[in-house]
Amino acid sequence: MIDDAKIKSFLGQNGISPLPKRVKIMQYLIEKHNHPTVDMIYSELLHEIPGLSKTTVYNTLKLFTSKRVAVALNIEDNEIRYDADTAIHGHFKCRVCDGLFDFSLTQDQLPDIPMQGFSVDEYHYYLKGVCSSCREKGLE
Amino acid sequence: MIDDAKIKSFLGQNGISPLPKRVKIMQYLIEKHNHPTVDMIYSELLHEIPGLSKTTVYNTLKLFTSKRVAVALNIEDNEIRYDADTAIHGHFKCRVCDGLFDFSLTQDQLPDIPMQGFSVDEYHYYLKGVCSSCREKGLE
DNA sequence: TTTCAAAATTGTAATCATTACAAAAATATG
DNA sequence: CATATTTTTGTAATGATTACAATTTTGAAA
The missing domain is CATH 1.10.10.10 (Winged helix-like DNA-binding domain superfamily/Winged helix DNA-binding domain)
Structure with a gap:
């Protein structure tokens, strides 16, 4: 608490x-x-x-x-999810169980935008695939 | 054509x-x-x-x-946008003019998922901020 | 070419997340 | 305590997406 x-x-x-x-x-x-x-x-x-x-x-x-x-x-098609963790980190969406997982990520692991004069407020790195648990169960 | x-x-x-x-x-x-x-x-x-x-x-x-x-x-809150370019590349969303820009990106610039046993189908790298054109106009 | 089953398309209605908005309630300020 | 401002509520509206049954189109066999 x-x-x-x-x-x-x-x-x-x-x-x-x-x-x-x-x-x-x-x-x-x-x-x-x-x-x-x-x-x-x-x-x-x-x-x-x-x-x-x-x-x-x-x-x-x-x-x-x-x-x-x-x-x-905005990783889902139909609804917005919210995260109080505003530090940079990655998200993984399992397309089998629909689970959403965090993974750690540092700012300097992410490529910067190669466009002159743009300012960046938010970095979003989303991966989609199948999580280990679903893969072990043979769901794919 | x-x-x-x-x-x-x-x-x-x-x-x-x-x-x-x-x-x-x-x-x-x-x-x-x-x-x-x-x-x-x-x-x-x-x-x-x-x-x-x-x-x-x-x-x-x-x-x-x-x-x-x-x-x-799924970079927008309220609607889905579609892209026939299925190769890995980045997207930038300007929060002033709502423009959506592509930028190039190679697979090996992106960090891999540090989680054992996960398989990845899609990589999404979205940045949000203000584009150069809007910044030049002093809109922020 | 004709026939026919399977697949695709249409149009309407339903669903569901989100927003608009005006009235009521809570809060902050003097 | 009185009052102006902010917040909350509840309902109705909006708008994207999906469900679904009827119709049309497609493609392959005869």
Whole structure:
């Protein structure tokens, strides 16, 4: 369990008023680090925050990504996943079990953009294939 | 203008019956190489193929990606873009003008996945930021 | 060429994630 | 405490994608 006060000050430092629901949502992202969809966050936090609205989850995540305390992952065709880990790292999507895995990656392992005058805010490195567990089971 | 016969044989070699609409859609992807959405393909080809249905465009692109003669790009939040260039290359999304740019990249510039037993089918390297043109105009 | 089964296409309706928006509630400030 | 500002809510709208049954086209056998 992560200290509430830490999350509050973290949000505050990033220009986000640390309202209770925002703190809970950030806490969920950090603790679960499961790349959840809006719906996952909403339905799981509903137990803890009665009366939570899905719109609030959408609003909060939009705020988080605009303030860069979370990153939106567009690796899926039909939904956005969110990650509170804003440091550079890679993602692997298994096309059999649909699992999404992190793997570590440093900035200097990634090629820089070979185009003059472009500025880069976000680096996304996504791999797709079959994870070891599914391969062992002979699913391919 | 690319030779129809070449596209037909290319599709055939990849297990796709080279029906007229499929040939046109593949031709569009190759010639325009503009990372179109389904809607762009549909509305532009409608002039050339009267009676074309949007469902056919969806079906065809699903077939193309499953046969790996095209790749789906999930760099946008709300829509899928398609690319007939299945060779490894990078994409840059400008968050000011929404432009999508290709840049070249070789397989060996990309770090391999450091996870034992995983097999990789697709490599996606997406950068987001501001393109040189928007930066020159002082939009940021 | 004709016939016919299989495959493809169409058009409409359904689905589902996301956004818009106005009203209500919570928060912060003096 | 009073009030202006921000946030949240709930519902309705939007828009991309999919489901599906009916129709059309294709391709191969006779």
